[in-house]
Amino acid sequence: MAEAWVALALSLKVAGWATALNLVFGTAAGFALARLRFPGRDLLDALLTLPMVLPPTVLGYYLLVLLGRRGAFGAWLHEQFGIQLIFSWQGAVIAASIVAFPLVMKSARAAFEGVDAQLERAARVLGLSEAAVFFRVTLPMAWRGLLAGLLLAFARALGEFGATLMVAGSIPGRTQTLSVAVYEAVQAGQDDVANLLVLIISLTCVLVLLAAGRLAPARSVPA
Template sequence: MDMAWSALSLSLQVAGWATLLNLVLGIGVGYLLARGRFPGRDLIDTLLTLPMVMPPTVLGYYLLVLLGRNGWVGKWLQDTWGIHLIFTLQGAVIAATVVAFPLVFKPARAAFEAVDSQLEGAARVLGISEFGIFLRVTLPLAWRGILAGVWLGFARALGEFGATLMVAGSIPGKTQTLSIAIYEAVQAGQDAVANTLVLITSVVCIVVLLGAGRLAPGRVAYRS
């Protein structure tokens, strides 16, 4: 049982940090692509949506190549700051962030696109700055769609398995999240432990999805 609560605690930490990062990144990128008109916008949208359809193990491999000791980012971090991300909690957070990002970014973009531009124009006539319009007009009107995406992103990060296993491994008490702990328990023939972990995961995911559904029931559309 201690292993179950340890895995749950780690999963919540990873999902929480990944969701916080995706909230900031998703709002920023979603707003940029919703309001910006520049060459390559559709290509950027496609690339940012890839983690939604790409196998998690492929994403994990890309992250290993990028963040490993011989990767250009990983090598720079190691040589410059002494930071090593592979087989760490931080590596698990990065993997969960990448996998869950489209579920936050796409609803955020759709929510911003649904905001009536005439309301923003009226705010400009009143002399409100662009940043003030974003905070006082655009964001309050789009928050339900954004928050629904954040809930879904949290649920996805909570259940992430493939990319996290490749990047962070399965170190009990350090990087072994709920999904990985379930896999290890099944492999070891520990059915009672696996059943407990599956029940905990299912309950948490149901609660999260109910919360997302109450925020935006059927209103979060995906646009390209």
């Protein structure tokens, strides 16, 4: 049973890092799509949403091509810094981040589009810089939607299987996350371990979804 808790700790670590990365990149992408007008915006939105609909194994294959030792980016990392992302927990973080990215991006875009533009204009008239307007007006009004998206992304990253298995493999104590450990336990006929793992990940995801559900409707509640 000790392996179950090791897998849980690794899953939380991977999901936490993936959520932190999406907090930065997903929020930035959502804000850009919500506020900027440029040719190809709809196409960019579709491309950034693609990980939500593509099979995880397809995403895993793309990552293998990109990050493998013979891949364009992976070869450069290995030659310049001796870094190998394949079969590492960092590779699992990248896979989980990409799979969960659309959840944060879509939530962030909707949250920013729901902010009253008149309040932002009023803040600019009062002399606030664009950064101050964002952190003192826009972000406080959009934080519920952002947090709901981050919670959903955390749950998605916690349960990621296909892309993670292809990129990081299943090395106990190093890359074997909860979802991968469930698969391995079932294949090995260890029903007691599989039941425990399924219970742990199910309860964790239910709690996260309940928290996200309490936050998401609050975005549309009039002040």
